[in-house]
Amino acid sequence: MDIELVTVGTELLLGFTVDTNSAEIGRALAEEGVRLVRRTSVADRPEEIAAAVAGALQRSGAVLTTGGLGPTRDDMTKTVVAALYDAPLEFDETVWQSLLERYRRFGRAPAASNRTQAEVPRGATVLPNRWGTAPGLWLEGEPGLTIMLPGVPSEMRNLLAHEVLPRLRGRGSGKVIRSRAVRTTGIAESTLAERLDDIEDELEPLSLAYLPGVSGVDLRLTAWGLEASDADDLLSAGVARLTAAAGEFAYGTDDADLAAAVLDRARRAGLRLAAAESCTGGMVGTRLTAVPGSSDVFVGGVVCYDDRLKTLLLDVDPATIARHGAVSGEVAAEMATGALTRLAADAAVSVTGIAGPGGGSAEKPVGTVCIGVAGRGPVETARMVFGGNREEVRARAAQAALRMLLGRIGSGDG
Amino acid sequence: MDIELVTVGTELLLGFTVDTNSAEIGRALAEEGVRLVRRTSVADRPEEIAAAVAGALQRSGAVLTTGGLGPTRDDMTKTVVAALYDAPLEFDETVWQSLLERYRRFGRAPAASNRTQAEVPRGATVLPNRWGTAPGLWLEGEPGLTIMLPGVPSEMRNLLAHEVLPRLRGRGSGKVIRSRAVRTTGIAESTLAERLDDIEDELEPLSLAYLPGVSGVDLRLTAWGLEASDADDLLSAGVARLTAAAGEFAYGTDDADLAAAVLDRARRAGLRLAAAESCTGGMVGTRLTAVPGSSDVFVGGVVCYDDRLKTLLLDVDPATIARHGAVSGEVAAEMATGALTRLAADAAVSVTGIAGPGGGSAEKPVGTVCIGVAGRGPVETARMVFGGNREEVRARAAQAALRMLLGRIGSGDG
Numbered sequence: 060m061d062i063e064l065v066t067v068g069t070e071l072l073l074g075f076t077v078d079t080n081s082a083e084i085g086r087a088l089a090e091e092g093v094r095l096v097r098r099t100s101v102a103d104r105p106e107e108i109a110a111a112v113a114g115a116l117q118r119s120g121a122v123l124t125t126g127g128l129g130p131t132r133d134d135m136t137k138t139v140v141a142a143l144y145d146a147p148l149e150f151d152e153t154v155w156q157s158l159l160e161r162y163r164r165f166g167r168a169p170a171a172s173n174r175t176q177a178e179v180p181r182g183a184t185v186l187p188n189r190w191g192t193a194p195g196l197w198l199e200g201e202p203g204l205t206i207m208l209p210g211v212p213s214e215m216r217n218l219l220a221h222e223v224l225p226r227l228r229g230r231g232s233g234k235v236i237r238s239r240a241v242r243t244t245g246i247a248e249s250t251l252a253e254r255l256d257d258i259e260d261e262l263e264p265l266s267l268a269y270l271p272g273v274s275g276v277d278l279r280l281t282a283w284g285l286e287a288s289d290a291d292d293l294l295s296a297g298v299a300r301l302t303a304a305a306g307e308f309a310y311g312t313d314d315a316d317l318a319a320a321v322l323d324r325a326r327r328a329g330l331r332l333a334a335a336e337s338c339t340g341g342m343v344g345t346r347l348t349a350v351p352g353s354s355d356v357f358v359g360g361v362v363c364y365d366d367r368l369k370t371l372l373l374d375v376d377p378a379t380i381a382r383h384g385a386v387s388g389e390v391a392a393e394m395a396t397g398a399l400t401r402l403a404a405d406a407a408v409s410v411t412g413i414a415g416p417g418g419g420s421a422e423k424p425v426g427t428v429c430i431g432v433a434g435r436g437p438v439e440t441a442r443m444v445f446g447g448n449r450e451e452v453r454a455r456a457a458q459a460a461l462r463m464l465l466g467r468i469g470s471g472d473g
Numbered sequence: 474m475d476i477e478l479v480t481v482g483t484e485l486l487l488g489f490t491v492d493t494n495s496a497e498i499g500r501a502l503a504e505e506g507v508r509l510v511r512r513t514s515v516a517d518r519p520e521e522i523a524a525a526v527a528g529a530l531q532r533s534g535a536v537l538t539t540g541g542l543g544p545t546r547d548d549m550t551k552t553v554v555a556a557l558y559d560a561p562l563e564f565d566e567t568v569w570q571s572l573l574e575r576y577r578r579f580g581r582a583p584a585a586s587n588r589t590q591a592e593v594p595r596g597a598t599v600l601p602n603r604w605g606t607a608p609g610l611w612l613e614g615e616p617g618l619t620i621m622l623p624g625v626p627s628e629m630r631n632l633l634a635h636e637v638l639p640r641l642r643g644r645g646s647g648k649v650i651r652s653r654a655v656r657t658t659g660i661a662e663s664t665l666a667e668r669l670d671d672i673e674d675e676l677e678p679l680s681l682a683y684l685p686g687v688s689g690v691d692l693r694l695t696a697w698g699l700e701a702s703d704a705d706d707l708l709s710a711g712v713a714r715l716t717a718a719a720g721e722f723a724y725g726t727d728d729a730d731l732a733a734a735v736l737d738r739a740r741r742a743g744l745r746l747a748a749a750e751s752c753t754g755g756m757v758g759t760r761l762t763a764v765p766g767s768s769d770v771f772v773g774g775v776v777c778y779d780d781r782l783k784t785l786l787l788d789v790d791p792a793t794i795a796r797h798g799a800v801s802g803e804v805a806a807e808m809a810t811g812a813l814t815r816l817a818a819d820a821a822v823s824v825t826g827i828a829g830p831g832g833g834s835a836e837k838p839v840g841t842v843c844i845g846v847a848g849r850g851p852v853e854t855a856r857m858v859f860g861g862n863r864e865e866v867r868a869r870a871a872q873a874a875l876r877m878l879l880g881r882i883g884s885g886d887g
Contacts, residue, residue: 097515368816
């Protein structure tokens with residue numbers, strides 16, 4: 060089954076809104092074996108909407124629209140589509156009652172204009188919207204299939220998942236496009252590619268893409284046009300294979316977060332963690348505390364942006380700073396050890412670096428970052444140079460700190 | 474002048490890539506008075522690209538394409554468009570030499586397939602791409618105007634700004650759509666609307682939109698279809714008027730960042746700042762240190778996620794925690810005072826709260842946040858309850874902390 064997407068909204072064309080719905084819809088349809096062949100965005104004008112929907116139906120026989128279902132005069136999608144199907148709009152008492160019920164729940168009174176939201180093209184199936192006021196509509200007839208969804212992302216997403224995809228499931232080709240990802244960090248794309256060179260052929264018919272970003276290189280495996288169960292089996296096997304081949308550089312799959320992996324491993328090992336941050340200014344702490352339930356593992360941290368604070372709060376020897384500079388393995392080591400002691404943790408990570416744009420030198424260019432990890436054994440340090448702007452250097456530094464911490468906890472050496 | 478946008482890429486339809494180019498292009502065109510009337514996305518298939526471009530030219534007489542200009546077999550845009558114009562592809566020595574020069578600079582050798590990137594449809598103007606390998610192309614003839622740009626966002630953005638918009642400038646209607654924003658924080662949308670009720674009429678013909686988000690409510694003023702100079706004059710006056718009306722809740726315009734405003738004001742007042750964070754876990758520090766040059770103002774902070782650290786590092790009295798709870802104005806006050814003293818700063822802000830999803834109670838529901846600010850005068854505290862999920866509560870809490878800090882510095886009371 061082929062389908063087109065028509066997104067309606069003057070805001071989209073003016074660029075006031077970034078259209079994230081389209082990517083979500085594309086992924087969801089491909090996963091169900093429905094091929095999205097074209098996406099069109101038009102303004103809130105009846106003739107533009109009519110031309111786009113009619114063209115899509117003529118080419119592909121099916122169209123999904125988003126937007127233009129609200130109660131204001133701008134909201135023209137339903138009226139326009141009803142006209143294409145020669146279907147008069149009829150007031151639907153059930154829709155109206157559930158709208159009234161929704162308003163009651165929020166302690167508000169519906170406006171007169173809300174009544175139009177209860178109008179349904181004759182012959183259409185109402186897709187109940189428990190997440191907002193505009194119901195979705197499913198209209199099938201002479202011109203083809205038109206599915207209308209609201210443009211609000213949360214409403215679109217829920218209606219798509221709960222009302223649209225189950226109805227489309229039987230109509231797909233049976234051949235789906237599905238993806239999984241293995242997340243790696245701390246290894247360059249080219250090095251990773253060499254390491255995976257041998258197994259790339261064995262992954263077929265899955266395709267493998269390398270997606271480098273500030274958090275590392277994601278490996279995306281895609282199954283193209285396979286039966287759903289074959290796709291899932293192949294992807295599971297492929298993910299296992301890639302994870303094994305990437306070794307200590309792999310930290311999870313799909314939406315996995317390195318901070319969550321660190322917390323999990325520390326929790327299992329019964330370790331409490333601390334952070335000492337300079338150039339990252341609190342990003343390591345922010346990442347760890349973004350994970351619900353982190354408080355039983357992460358005790359806290361120190362942001363010692365000023366060098367005096369490195370001494371005041373972490374007992375870094377001013378002589379070490381004078382001799383090696385604030386961005387040095389020696390200072391990173393003392394910061395980590397200081398955090399371990401002063402914050403009474405079992406393992407501590409430190410970051411000190413030059414995020415730029417200023418502050419670089421020939422010996423220590425912008426992007427130079429030193430990381431330390433202290434625990435039960437001797438303190439470890441690493442020095443690296445990251446590319447990118449200030450924000451990218453900082454994000455890469457925080458990710459590298461979490462990676463070193465994960466490795467250390469994994470060693471059983473706290 | 475009307476124009477359509479055709480974005481080319483199977484990845485876009487599959488939702489593997491979110492199309493951020495489209496919004497950028499829409500904004501930039503509207504600012505120059507060129508009306509974007511339709512956006513279409515198609516897969517990397519010659520017949521789909523041809524149908525979309527031909528349809529756009531027929532309807533609107535002008536089309537801008539992105540994507541499909543690279544060196545691989547997937548990259549079909551140039552070939553397809555050249556055929557629509559009956560223009561043979563010709564090898565362009567100048568383009569080839571600049572490609573070779575670019576490869577030399579990066580110490581790489583071009584692949585044989587790169588030669589196709591130097592092929593230009595007869596009659597096309599080459600738009601030199603100093604930001605990548607695929608030049609843009611400007612092709613005007615019988616079917617209309619076709620502008621081809623690469624899909625890589627940084628290359629698209631630079632070519633659009635430096636090569637395309639200057640050439641389109643003369644062709645627009647002369648009537649532009651331009652926007653400016655006044656950023657506010659710490660005031661509810663409804664309260665702000667009441668406050669601005671009187672002046673809304675006076676802003677005409679500008680439209681005013683309220684855009685609430687985690688950082689506060691942005692006020693977007695838009696000039697629709699005016700001469701460029703009139704639009705700019707009206708927008709400047711409107712921004713001044715809104716800023717005055719929003720009073721202490723306005724912190725800047727357009728892309729202004731509250732953390733940068735805090736640092737500016739502290740720098741002018743000669744004050745050094747510190748932060749003591751619990752539920753935000755380092756977000757206040759992260760925001761302040763994201764601003765280049767923050768090190769002369771922000772000395773650092775303490776992330777005291779564990780209550781013991783509040784005492785160890787900030788001298789919070791355990792009895793205060795026992796009596797009032799860790800999330801209380803009393804603890805926020807002691808955290809701020811502790812940070813001021815221990816970190817030797819002139820002003821310090823503290824945040825303690827319940828970000829959720831767990832940890833709430835009837836008396837202190839999820840979203841409860843207490844903030845303290847200590848400086849020369851007596852310590853101030855505030856308690857608020859934020860909506861949203863864990864990340865939203867944390868982002869709103871960090872923003873509120875920065876806002877209180879800004880107000881305190883502004884009072885001249887450090």
